[in-house]
Amino acid sequence: MSRLLILGPLAGPLGVAARMAQARGAGIAQADTVPAALAHLRGPGADLTLCHVGLDVGALLRGMAAERMACPVVACGPEEASAEAVAAVRAGARDFLPLPPDADLIAAMLEAASGLGGPEVAPVARDPAMLAVLARAAQVARADASVLITGESGTGKEVLARHIHAASRRASGPFVALNCAALPETLLESELFGHEKGAFSGAVAMRKGKFEQADGGTLLLDEVGEMDPRLQAKLLRAIQEREVDRLGGMRPVRVDVRILAATNRDLVAEVRAGRFREDLYFRLDVVRMRLPALRERVADILPLAEHFARRFADANGLPRRMLSPAARATLAAHRWPGNVRELENAVHRAVLLAEGHEIGPEAVELTPAEPSAAAAGGATGVEALVGRKVDEVERDLIIGTLSHCLGNRTRAAEILGISIRALRNKIQDYRASGLAVPAAHGYAAD
Structure with a gap:
């Protein structure tokens, strides 16, 4: 269960957000002031803090940094409070949640905080x-x-x-x-x-x-x-x-x-x-x-895919659709180097891209298998990089990994083997140079 600290009054839209989070399995704590929020973080702690922009988000973040407290902060407020939202994100808030809240955004916010997609705990297993x-x-x-x-x-x-x-x-x-x-x-x-x-x-x-x-x-x-x-x-x-x-x-x-x-x-x-x-x-x-590894539990591939298809359809307000026989065959034949996480991302993309009454193979985008040097009939993966600058290769790898993870910074950092902080610094550099960086679907985790 994710532990959510809400900084601001629970009356009105912020209270609605709290009830939505509770319905998703989160434990809720509330504070009225920045000092009270810091006191809570020193004691019981939290996995995520939701702070209203009517309060001093920057003061909260500065206080947390000074006391070495690592807890992601999401600012929230009315959609028209764009200036306050920008100021909060610049101060270090992870994202901005518009109020009144959207249930899908609350779900994505909690998923990013806990690494889980809702209150469910039991793993899916048939193999x-x-x-x-x-x-x-x-x-x-x-x-x-x-x-x-x-x-x-x-x-x-x-x-x-x-x-x-x-x-x-x-x-x-x-x-x-x-x-x-x-x-x-x-x-x-x-x-x-x-x-x-x-x-x-x-x-x-x-x-x-x-x-x-x-x-x-x-x-x-x-x-x-x-x-x-x-x-x-x-x-x-x-x-x-x-x-x-x-x-x-x-x-x-x-x-x-x-x-x-x-x-x-x-x-x-x-x-x-x-x-x-x-x-x-x-x-x-x-x-x-x-x-x-998922390739060692092949009987779980399709049950997991069906589970993710239902979950992401519900989370995105889309009708539940079955995987077509061709899509199921495509998923079953893949080797899944990224394991369950890769399958989850692939099905999430498929749910968003699918058209019609079922999810067809055209909506299933998978990581291509790495060819062997002999099968490549030419340059190997390393030889193909010769002549390119290191920072260009790194940039393409980071952007490609972010796209693969639907913009989820935590998962991209895990795949890349770097810290979240290092990844965020790279993203800031790319954006400063005018490069488009993939945003997380429904919840950007910069």
């Missing part, structure tokens, strides 16, 4: 390979042992983590997720462990980190293999001792948290290379669950 994973998940869900979830990018590791939490004895407690690859070291440390007042310049009050926010529930450490070795040592102590040391703190704070960790890296190889602590690896690897 024996995936059914075996879910059976193992059912076995370990009610225990408190740490679980290491491995698998390629896009296989649905966070979906499985949420499924385990929902089936656990901690289901009534919070589920808190943190992407360890998305934040620089100093910010990640504060996000994980919190800080005391005066711990650093800008720390004007005590703030709880993700461990304390997840107390009584589950903490997912996504992309844990990207964590700096110094923080790995501090994480190991927190798991071993069940207590955390806030930055600038004088005494440890007890926490009751179940740890789930996810990675697309080979952590055994990372341990051998000296990039990941062996003792931390064994603490996380009490139970290991490997999510099969």
